[in-house]
Amino acid sequence: MPGPRKLGIFWSENSFTLVETQGSLPVGAVLVPLGDAVKRPDSPLGSDGSEDLRTVAVLQKTLRDRKIDVPKVYLSLPSKDVILRSFTVPLVKPEELGGLVEFEAKKYVPFNLKELVFVYHSTPLVENKIKKLRVIFCAARKDVLDRYERICAQANLVVVGADPAAMGLAKVLVSRNHMRTDQRACVLHVDGRLGRMMFFDRGVIQFMREFPLFAAGGEGEPDAEVVKSRLLNEARNSMDYYDRQISHDKINEIIVLGPPQAGELAQFVGHDLGIPVKHLPGSLNIAHFQACQVEGLYALGACVSNVLPVMSVFNFIRKKSAASFKTAVFGLS
Numbered sequence: 001m002p003g004p005r006k007l008g009i010f011w012s013e014n015s016f017t018l019v020e021t022q023g024s025l026p027v028g029a030v031l032v033p034l035g036d037a038v039k040r041p042d043s044p045l046g047s048d049g050s051e052d053l054r055t056v057a058v059l060q061k062t063l064r065d066r067k068i069d070v071p072k073v074y075l076s077l078p079s080k081d082v083i084l085r086s087f088t089v090p091l092v093k094p095e096e097l098g099g100l101v102e103f104e105a106k107k108y109v110p111f112n113l114k115e116l117v118f119v120y121h122s123t124p125l126v127e128n129k130i131k132k133l134r135v136i137f138c139a140a141r142k143d144v145l146d147r148y149e150r151i152c153a154q155a156n157l158v159v160v161g162a163d164p165a166a167m168g169l170a171k172v173l174v175s176r177n178h179m180r181t182d183q184r185a186c187v188l189h190v191d192g193r194l195g196r197m198m199f200f201d202r203g204v205i206q207f208m209r210e211f212p213l214f215a216a217g218g219e220g221e222p223d224a225e226v227v228k229s230r231l232l233n234e235a236r237n238s239m240d241y242y243d244r245q246i247s248h249d250k251i252n253e254i255i256v257l258g259p260p261q262a263g264e265l266a267q268f269v270g271h272d273l274g275i276p277v278k279h280l281p282g283s284l285n286i287a288h289f290q291a292c293q294v295e296g297l298y299a300l301g302a303c304v305s306n307v308l309p310v311m312s313v314f315n316f317i318r319k320k321s322a323a324s325f326k327t328a329v330f331g332l333s
Contacts, residue, residue, distance in 0.1 A: 007068060007157070007303035010076040010165060010295050011148070016059070017292045019299035020068055024175065026300055031292035032062050036121060052147070058152040063155060073152055074302035075162040077316070079196070079208050082164045083109060083116070083139040086206060086246055091131040097122065103135050117142055117320045121204055121313050134247075136206060140316050149319075161302060162316040166198045166205040168301020169294075173255065174203050176306050180278060183252040184241075186275075189234075189282075189294055190262035195231060196236045197247065203308050206246050209238045228265055235269045251275055257282050257294050 003023025010017045014035065020028040034055060048178070062068075072164050085108040089100050100122050100282035102113060109116070118139035125134050149159045169187065179187075181203045188198040195215065199207040211234045239251070256266040256279045263279030270277035282293035289296035306312045 006303040007073045008299035009068040009073055009152075010077060010078070010168075010169075010299040010302070011081075012078055012295060013080070015295075017068070017180045017295040017299045018062060018068065018167055019288075019292075019296055019303065020066075021300065021303045024304045025235055026286060026288050026296070028066065028068075028229070028300070029288040029292050030066060031295055032058060032110065036060060039103045051188075052151055053154075056151050059155045063157075063225045065273055071156065071158055072160045073157040075148055075152075076168045076298040076302040077140060077162055077163045077318075078298075079210060081140055081144050082166075083111070083118075083137075084164070084205065084208055085109060086134065087137070088125070088134055089122075089133045091124065091133055097133070101135055101137065105139075108137070109139065109166055110118070111139075111141065116140065117145060117316045119313050119319050120314065121310055122198070123201075136204060138205070138314060142320070145316060145320060151299055159317055161318070163302055163314050164205065165298040165301070166200075166253075167311060167314045168298050168304070169198070170200055170203050170205065170300045170301070171304040171311060172186060172284070172297050176284065178278075178284070179203065179255060180252075181308060183248055184247070185255055185322065186239075186268065187255045187257065187288050188262075188266055190256070190258035191294065195234060197235065199238075201241050201247065201249075203247050204310055205314075207238075207242055209234070209241075219233065228268060228281060231265055232269050232272055237274060253278060255280060255295075272297075 006021045008019045008021065013057060015033045017031045019026050074093055083106065083281065085107060089104055092100055105113065115137040120136060120138065121136045122133040125132055132157045148162070152159050154321055170179060177201065179185055186203045187198040187200065193212060195211050195213050197209045198205060213230055254266055254270050254275050254277045254319055256263050256277060264278060283289035284297060286296070
């Protein structure tokens, strides 16, 4: 029997993408521009109530026009709404790890932790013959999550999940056998004038980097050689950072999402770095995603069941709800 219907939303800077699924299979998708009226640098949502209301109106109209009647929604958060840090801590008992992570995270995060909803994932490693833990710390600001929830609530949607878009993408790639869970992969998403590199270790995000493919303010089509040079330089820098700061284990594969030209560029980069390259169309050849491309994959990923147990860690809403329950029942902060 097909699973229940779900609705995923990916918010970008000036649009949102809705994907409706039956179980984990997409049955419809639409990318909806928001326009400059509700656009701001640090969030796809408005900075005041009037702009939020315009966003709500667009969302309500889209749901009505598409005849979408799914009350529960899963959010896919763009990289600009996600704080991702990696650091090492001494090997300690599990009951001591939470406090140690909070203490260490304060060194790397430019916010008071009370302003954030955060999760973390740890893996053991040996560094200079000393046993340690590698911690992937992932957070979102509470006010950003609150605004997403408020806008959805006004459209009669209840937010039941919120994942980093990168983890949603990993769920889609793993579930469709495009990413192995016993290897390390770098996903390169070429999105018009922007490049995005996401590093995964056995399906878990480790590091992300976004960069322009050519100078800001440029008009028309960029020079192909300039784009190639910039992409190669950014890839080298990202790989170097990953090797120095994250892991000395080699990246096994570069997975490229984008048009054929992106695949050609990535082959050039892969040859330079000595890493095999696999090119996939941004839509993964899913019929519903021809218009929304990778944005559709992000929204779909929010709805896909966790294909690995560790993926369930990265649900900000579940963590936020648990923290609220703890405060209400036990009077703890």
